[in-house]
Amino acid sequence: MGVFSKKDKIALDQQAISTLISEGSTITGNLNAPAVARIDGHVNGDVQVDEGLILGEKGLITGNITTKEMTIYGTVNGNIAVQSLEIKGTGKVTGDIETVTLLVEAGGVYNGHLAMSVTDTKQIKQIA
Numbered sequence: 001m002g003v004f005s006k007k008d009k010i011a012l013d014q015q016a017i018s019t020l021i022s023e024g025s026t027i028t029g030n031l032n033a034p035a036v037a038r039i040d041g042h043v044n045g046d047v048q049v050d051e052g053l054i055l056g057e058k059g060l061i062t063g064n065i066t067t068k069e070m071t072i073y074g075t076v077n078g079n080i081a082v083q084s085l086e087i088k089g090t091g092k093v094t095g096d097i098e099t100v101t102l103l104v105e106a107g108g109v110y111n112g113h114l115a116m117s118v119t120d121t122k123q124i125k126q127i128a
Helices: none
Strands: 019-021 026-028 031-033 036-039 042-044 047-049 052-055 060-062 069-072 075-077 084-087 092-094 097-099 101-104 109-111 114-116
Touching: 019 031, 031 036, 036 047, 047 052, 084 097, 097 101, 101 114
Parallel strands: 019 036, 026 042, 031 047, 036 052, 042 060, 052 069, 060 075, 069 084, 075 092, 084 101, 092 109, 097 114
Antiparallel strands: none
């Protein structure tokens, strides 16, 4: 991608949050959200978010995740299927990842299998 682009992409951290699971909250069961979600609490179940997902530093997801973009500051124990994934320095992932792009900052931890596709797909299939 060049310096000038036809679409100015807004960083996931800068987009409006439609769903917020606050620190201290626990959800047991699957979570489906229509746009961008931020999880600072605990989710025990599968998470499907249409646009993007931010997992805060104290956030924990135990289950599989499907979304377009994801930024991880917290902990994931499960498989992830995304187009773009960023694991920050405090992020920890244990599980398989299927993505188009991956960025892992120094200090970020990832244990699992990685599958990267070359082209940007419209739909990411859910990892079983």
